Amino acid sequence: MSALVEHLRRRNDGSVAIQLALLLVVVIGMAALGVEITFLLFKHRQMQSAADAAALGAAVALTKGYPVDYAVEARAIAASAGFVHGVDGVVVTVNRPPTLGSLAGDPGAVEVIVSQPQSLAMVRLFRGGTFEVGARAVAAQGNPGLYCILALDPSASAAVRVQNNAIVTNPHCGVAVNSSSESALVVRNNAAINGPLSVHGNWLVYNNGQLNGHPLQNHAPAVPDPYADVALEPMPPCTSQSGRAGNNATVNLTPGRFCSGWDFQNNVTVNLAPGAYYIDRQMTMGSNFRLNATGGVTLIVTGNYGINITNNAAINIVAPATGPYAGLAFFGPRSGTPSIVHQFLNNAVLNITGAVYFPNQIVQFDNNGATTPGGCTQVIARIVRIDNNVELDRNCENTGVRPIAVTQARLVE
Numbered sequence: 001m002s003a004l005v006e007h008l009r010r011r012n013d014g015s016v017a018i019q020l021a022l023l024l025v026v027v028i029g030m031a032a033l034g035v036e037i038t039f040l041l042f043k044h045r046q047m048q049s050a051a052d053a054a055a056l057g058a059a060v061a062l063t064k065g066y067p068v069d070y071a072v073e074a075r076a077i078a079a080s081a082g083f084v085h086g087v088d089g090v091v092v093t094v095n096r097p098p099t100l101g102s103l104a105g106d107p108g109a110v111e112v113i114v115s116q117p118q119s120l121a122m123v124r125l126f127r128g129g130t131f132e133v134g135a136r137a138v139a140a141q142g143n144p145g146l147y148c149i150l151a152l153d154p155s156a157s158a159a160v161r162v163q164n165n166a167i168v169t170n171p172h173c174g175v176a177v178n179s180s181s182e183s184a185l186v187v188r189n190n191a192a193i194n195g196p197l198s199v200h201g202n203w204l205v206y207n208n209g210q211l212n213g214h215p216l217q218n219h220a221p222a223v224p225d226p227y228a229d230v231a232l233e234p235m236p237p238c239t240s241q242s243g244r245a246g247n248n249a250t251v252n253l254t255p256g257r258f259c260s261g262w263d264f265q266n267n268v269t270v271n272l273a274p275g276a277y278y279i280d281r282q283m284t285m286g287s288n289f290r291l292n293a294t295g296g297v298t299l300i301v302t303g304n305y306g307i308n309i310t311n312n313a314a315i316n317i318v319a320p321a322t323g324p325y326a327g328l329a330f331f332g333p334r335s336g337t338p339s340i341v342h343q344f345l346n347n348a349v350l351n352i353t354g355a356v357y358f359p360n361q362i363v364q365f366d367n368n369g370a371t372t373p374g375g376c377t378q379v380i381a382r383i384v385r386i387d388n389n390v391e392l393d394r395n396c397e398n399t400g401v402r403p404i405a406v407t408q409a410r411l412v413e
Contacts, residue, residue: 040118040133047114047135050081052411055112058094059139059409062110068321068398070096074112083114090116098138101413108141109412138413146196147404148173148392150380152225152359154200157183162191162209162386166365171195171213173392176223176405187211191386198223198405225380226402227357232333233324235278235302243279245270247286253277261303264289272297276325279303287311296320301332301342301358310346319354321400329354336360338382345388352377354401365390376401 058074067073071094075085078092085092091114098104098111115134149168151159159179162168163186168175174196177184184201187193187209195213197203198220205211239256248267255275261282264270268286274295280303285291288311293299297317301307307330309315319329329352332342338360344350345366355378356363363381365388376396396403 043116043118044133044135046081047083047116047133048137050078050083051112051114051135051137052139053081054078054092054094054114055110055137055139056409056411058096058110058112059141062096062108062141062409070094070110074110078112078114083116088116090114098413100136101138103138103140103412106140109138110141111136111138111413136413137411139409139411141409146172146174147176147198147223148195148378148394149175149384149390150223150225150378150404151175151177151179151184151382151384152380153179153382154222155180156383157181158186158383159184160384160386161186162193163187164189164191164387166191166386167389168193168195168386169389169391170393173394174198174213177201178222223405225359226404227328227355227359227380230325230328230331232300232302232331233276257302261305274320276300281305283307285309285313287313289313291315291317293317298325298328298354299330300325301330301336304337304340306340306361307342307344309344309348309350311348312346313348314351315348316351317354318352319400321398326400327355327402328357330356330358332358332361334360338362341385342381350377351375353399354378355380358382378404380404 054074054077057077058070061067061070061073074094075092083090083092093113095111097107098109103109113134113136115132118133149160153159156179160175160177171194175193176198178200180201182202183204185199185203187203187205188207190208192210192212197211197213197216199218200220200222202218236257238259241253241256243258243260243262245251245264245268247265250269252271254273255277257278259280261280263282263284264286266286267288269290272293274297276298278300282303282305283301294316298319317329319327325331336358341362341364342358343364343366353376358381360382362383362385363379364385375393376399377392378401
């Protein structure tokens with residue numbers, strides 16, 4: 001018996017299987033641990049992609065001014081990537097300005113941090129609690145636009161003309177001209193432009209004309225039309241409201257289509273409720289006419305005629321911040337007759353927040369027609385003529401007005 005015991009003790013049959021069994025436990029454990037670590041890396045990459053997209057989307061919203069709440073845009077983009085703020089421990093933090101990095105304190109940048117705790121079964125054998133996995137990204141806002149005047153005609157000579165002592169006064173609001181003509185911009189007869197220039201062709205300056213801004217770019221790329229995607233909405237039926245009033249009347253109107261147009265005599269005050277006003281045939285405004293339309297109004301010229309705002313008229317209008325006509329105070333559809341001129345002259349005062357937008361027609365400022373400084377006014381037309389001083393400002397944040405010549409928002413961290 002003792003010999004048998006000694007024999008069995010000395011045998012090594014099956015030892016490899018025992019060692020393999022023990023080793024297999026370690027191998028499986030390491031494989032499981034590796035899978036979980038890989039999962040963490042994968043989850044971090046997902047979060048980083050979500051943070052990158054959310055930060056970039058928020059910066060685009062800042063640049064365009066829409067949607068107004070850039071943080072909502074960032075969280076919506078993160079949610080579309082599977083990280084819904086407040087669900088399953090997900091936290092999407094949006095900081096403007098960023099709190100860390102090279103752009104810390106810069107109000108033109110947005111920081112987005114996406115985090116979510118992760119529980120890992122195998123890792124718990126070595127470390128208690130959850131893993132806090134997160135990712136951070138920073139995007140910079142694009143250039144909000146250097147220009148307040150844009151001429152869209154691709155080839156016209158004098159697509160922008162400034163003359164006869166007229167001055168485009170604001171050094172922060174420039175003139176962009178998309179014509180390829182060697183005389184695309186004409187500045188003459190003691191006229192001046194104090195802001196930057198971007199001219200697709202070239203300029204012609206003479207008789208003491210002056211270009212005082214910076215930068216001054218000729219043979220520059222054409223500047224995109226910021227409202228190129230805006231189309232005329234289906235028009236409603238003709239309203240029963242009258243678009244006519246005699247001297248000294250006060251008229252209150254609601255949105256609709258005025259098929260007979262507007263014909264308001266001297267000293268008339270017109271108050272407009274928010275919305276879109278489609279005006280056929282004519283838009284006549286007598287001396288000392290006053291328009292109050294500050295709740296979000298777009299005046300749409302649907303007939304084959306030119307606006308003529310003259311003789312001490314006061315136009316107070318704020319374009320809608322949202323909706324199909326966001327940012328547009330005056331809108332002339334692209335099918336309008338190219339030779340028609342919309343005139344703002346004879347001591348007319350334009351207190352406009354929004355764009356005067358006639359992409360296929362002519363806009364003219366003359367005879368002391370004036371805009372009110374400190375607001376947000378754009379003039380975008382096929383051709384722009386300026387024969388008096390024009391003061392335009394681009395204080396357009398949260399107005400729905402789209403900047404002219406936007407550089408793209410970019411991811412920086």
